[in-house]
Amino acid sequence: MTDQTLMWRIAGGSGDGIDSTSQNFAKALMRSGLNVFTHRHYPSRIRGGHTYVEVRASNEPVRSRGDGFNFLLALGDSFARSEQDGAYYGNEKVKPLTESLADLNEGGVVLYDTGFFEEADIAEIRLEERAEENGWHVYPMDLRGLAREHGREVMRNTAGVGAAAALLGQDTGYFEELVREAMSGEVMEANLTILEMAYEQASEFEFSHDLRVPTGGHDTDQALMSGSNAIAYAALDSGCRFIAGYPMTPWTDVFTIMSQNLSEFGGVAEQVEDEIAAASLAIGASHAGVKSMSGSSGGGFALMSEPLGLAEMTETPLVLVEAMRAGPSTGMPTKTEQADLEHVLYTSQGDSNRVVFAPGNLEEAYEQTRTAFQVAYDYQIPAILLYDQKLGGEMRNVDVDFFDREPDPSLGATLTEEEISEAAHHESGKFERYRHDPDDGVSPRSVPGQTGGRFLASGNEHNAVGHISEDPDNRKAQMDRRVRKLERVRAELDDSEHSHQTHHGPADADLGMLVWGSQQDTVFEAVDRLNAAGHEVKALGVSDMLPYPETEVRGFLESVRECVVVEMNATGQFRGLTQKELGQYGEKLASLLKYDGEAFEPGEVVEGFESSIDGGQPAAGNMRFVPAAGD
């Protein structure tokens, strides 16, 4: 596949428009009929610091970042700090070039801005020599000068795109179209001129490289979007009309999308003082009869621990999303990790009673967010969507038809006034909102303002009408009923036509890989490559974290001799969960771990798996292999 794949990286500094330029580039390629996938890397800094986005494009499906990349557009960091003796950050100015070159594949193409990188910089990093050694094809161009001459300096991104298009044999039609859609007047004219001039100027190079944009075609209309888009859109299509939150990277994306659209959808978005308030507001709105959500990343989610328990105890339907980033504590705010699994499963006092899904890709993020709302309202239980910086931020093309769904505004187990009048009441007139007897554990609720539905919601243990009670028999009955709900959710998920778990690879393979959440499609690509290379491997991508899909995972593990659990954390949290839930397989489960902030590349998984077969540590990257017990 690699031969027909373009892996294009645009590198600059934060604030240089790298993200928006890459989105336009990806969209243009999508419109030209290619499948695209983006990978974002950025620092926790408003201005400056090496930032890049990779766009992988192919006429084959692309569902992961690639191994390295093969085209570099190096624009330079306009907000770099000055180099000083003793300062650990070195020469920031040249990092978009130097740090990117470290990952550039052999035979790759380098297009860099001579208006930014001076001769001394190029000499300092020995570009010529290294290009010789690695077979790189280097094209220096004064993008900045060109932008300045025909417009403004910030338009050097446009110049870069025009020049890249020329070098890749792509005509500029789709790029022009996007400029015309997004801009108007003089700015549009200047950008169009710069695009064309850069294209012409780059066409004058004598091309020494063979890399070209592949050609492709889509049978159906495509949309380019991120995992965060999919989560927010699923919430809107689920009838969610209330969100409360506090900004925190990377959850802010979902919060922003919801806040920008909720008023148009007849809902309410609240930015509040902290995450304790955010989760509490979502509970208040849900209690009052509006489908509600909140969310955060690890640190903010920690503040939501107590409200989460309140939702469990009062059985207030609630959907939370948790966008993981590298921890502990503030960790690495803009880097990905899967280390909040245990945090999300168990936080808050008492026995936890919640549902947790970890989708493996964009479509799963949409589907499972919808399921989260359905389960939360049908079972009056908090449902948490656990994802990460990678899934939230990566963009992909997806069939437009995928979103052609019916909205689901159902409040689940909530009664109308008419139903309340027929429901059981205490002799005092209070509605029995927390009855012991429902088989499925779900005792339907009323909503404030409904005639005859009065009850007390309390975080204290309570009786059928909600009043505080420490009676042992009542306590046991209420606990049993609440726990029963989770078992019913498990049964419903098990019976569902569409399992959240995804199998990949030959069914009769006797080696396995288990993966959860955002690393899924990368592992699946690795599985394809391993099988092509003669191994017999299959993988299971697991999304249901709680209730854990015992039957499916047990079936998978029984069918393989050995299994590597691939996850982005240092302690093998999902492997631990699997052993806890299944009560065995310690001797069968090994771990391939990565926790350096950079998502797995498919090639790394291949290498990690191959070396693990030999019982050794992977040589490349920052991976760590932990053998199965007894090995």
Place this chain on the structure above:
Amino acid sequence: MSTFTAIGEDREIDQEEFTPGVEPQATWCPGCGDFGVLKALKGAMPEVGRTPDETLLVTGIGCSGKLSSYFESYGFHSIHGRALPVARAAKLANPGLEVIAAGGDGDGYGIGGNHFMHTARENHDMTYIVFNNEIFGLTKGQTSPTSPKGHESKTQPHGSAKDPVRPMSLSLASGASYVARTAAVNPRQAQEILVEAIQHDGFAHIDFLTQCPTWNKDAKEYVPYTDIQDSDEFDLDTGDRREAAETMYEAESRLYEGEVLTGRFYHDPDRPSYGEEKRAQGDVPEEPVAERYFEDGEWERTADRLIDRHT
């Protein structure tokens, strides 16, 4: 026709409707000031014309938090310090509800101080009653945010070295549009103030002095009390922010010198509530969001409204 038929119901209301048949008697200690809040609230409801079914009382944790157990309405006994965020969201979800929040001084001025500040700032149309007994009662007598400087307790064995919180000053500076202090020992004034607070279209904060005879002062220590509206010493224009600030400061200081000053300290009837502000700028629909879920109607789809921008 409203989906919530209890909301806006026009009928005679008897204050006994607010006594829950399932738990008619409170567990508060004999002589506790909390009884005064309960009685004043029950008395105020018929006057403001709101029924138990259209009222949501959200409480925090502590003796004060049990108010929702002894007051018949929709109730939400939430978490320590978090009554306000729960309550204000319910108001946004269904503005027709009469939303009242209540908690103690530790709840509102300590652990929930951040929410207090921000809810006042946003000026939600709701009432917040703070049972101020200058002590942590239910946990057995520890120093609270309003305990006087030098207060000794098991957790402050050498006496508190902190100045107490100034609740009304904090409220005013944060943006509350109605601020009053009353006392359990003055039931007539308490009920009048509660009526005004509930009728006020904005965030109404009542610092309610509730004696804790078990761990702190008994009722006698709040007598005599002075109603600043009846006092010759004060000629307060409650619409004047500067005068209000000065008078609050006096009242807060003198409480610790044994002088109990109560009454209305600040009232701005013109400031729009948060809900009004949000509706005016199109951020919140005119119809209560909660009603949609019970009515037939089309729901917006992302497929129709948002997907195009991604193609």
